[in-house]
Amino acid sequence: MHIEAKELSKIYGTGESHVTALDHASLEIMPGDFVSIMGPSGSGKSTLLHLLSGLDHPTSGSLTYDGRDIYSFRDKELSAFRRRCIGFIFQQFNLLPVLTARENIIMPLLLDKKQPDNAYLDQLTKLLGIGDRLTHLPHELSGGQQQRVAIARALAAQPEIIFADEPTGNLDSKSGGEVIDMLESIQKELGKTLVIITHDNRIAGRADRQFMITDGILMEVTA
Numbered sequence: 001m002h003i004e005a006k007e008l009s010k011i012y013g014t015g016e017s018h019v020t021a022l023d024h025a026s027l028e029i030m031p032g033d034f035v036s037i038m039g040p041s042g043s044g045k046s047t048l049l050h051l052l053s054g055l056d057h058p059t060s061g062s063l064t065y066d067g068r069d070i071y072s073f074r075d076k077e078l079s080a081f082r083r084r085c086i087g088f089i090f091q092q093f094n095l096l097p098v099l100t101a102r103e104n105i106i107m108p109l110l111l112d113k114k115q116p117d118n119a120y121l122d123q124l125t126k127l128l129g130i131g132d133r134l135t136h137l138p139h140e141l142s143g144g145q146q147q148r149v150a151i152a153r154a155l156a157a158q159p160e161i162i163f164a165d166e167p168t169g170n171l172d173s174k175s176g177g178e179v180i181d182m183l184e185s186i187q188k189e190l191g192k193t194l195v196i197i198t199h200d201n202r203i204a205g206r207a208d209r210q211f212m213i214t215d216g217i218l219m220e221v222t223a
């Protein structure tokens with residue numbers, strides 16, 4: 001899908017205490033793009049990703065997916081769209097502690113009343129190297145394994161677009177590197193669009209297109 005964000009702004013609070021988290025950010029993402037976004041802490045990276053993925057609404061500006069304005073969707077329609085088309089990966093993994101790895105992975109499908117595609121899930125969990133960990137609870141897994149379970153969950157419904165908000169931020173550099181390698185091979189081999197926020201310029205440098213955000217202002221970095 002072709003994603004087009006125009007002049008997205010997000011202001012938190014009002015009056016004296018308001019914060020402009022994002023200031024007229026525009027960007028276009030083509031199908032299969034690998035995009036990285038870097039910027040200091042508090043610069044508006046998560047705000048931008050939440051707006052791009054429809055997790056949050058902007059104060060002003062527009063966002064279209066193949067020409068459809070997703071902010072005009074009703075809540076139910078937007079959550080259904082998000083579940084089908086978008087996978088989101090968080091820095092803190094956000095796995096449910098009482099569910100096994102496998103149960104966490106298929107949770108979004110169950111919410112959508114869909115049957116898991118077992119052949120696909122087998123392929124995916126093998127690719128992610130967690131095929132033999134599926135009956136474990138999150139606390140029985142390493143950080144890197146937990147993040148790979150979270151990646152499998154984000155991909156369970158076979159979304160076309162993956163957003164990742166500092167996916168390696170809680171990992172040591174070795175498991176972080178493995179997670180990035182896997183995300184990149186999923187993007188390349190399965191033809192997904194990948195938008196990744198990172199503090200690490202080695203990771204950012206692997207993207208086809210790189211953006212920087214400073215005080216809510218987004219700019220593309222040209223080589």
Ligand code: ADP
Nearest residue numbers: 012019021039040041042043044045046047048
């Ligand atoms: P980053 O992800 O780059 O660290 P964020 O997008 O989380 O930055 O935050 C950008 C700015 O918006 C920060 O100044 C932050 O304190 C502020 N902010 C984020 N979320 C909220 C909120 N829910 N209410 C008020 N201010 C917020």
Ligand code: MG
Nearest residue numbers: 045046047165
């Ligand atoms: Mg953030």
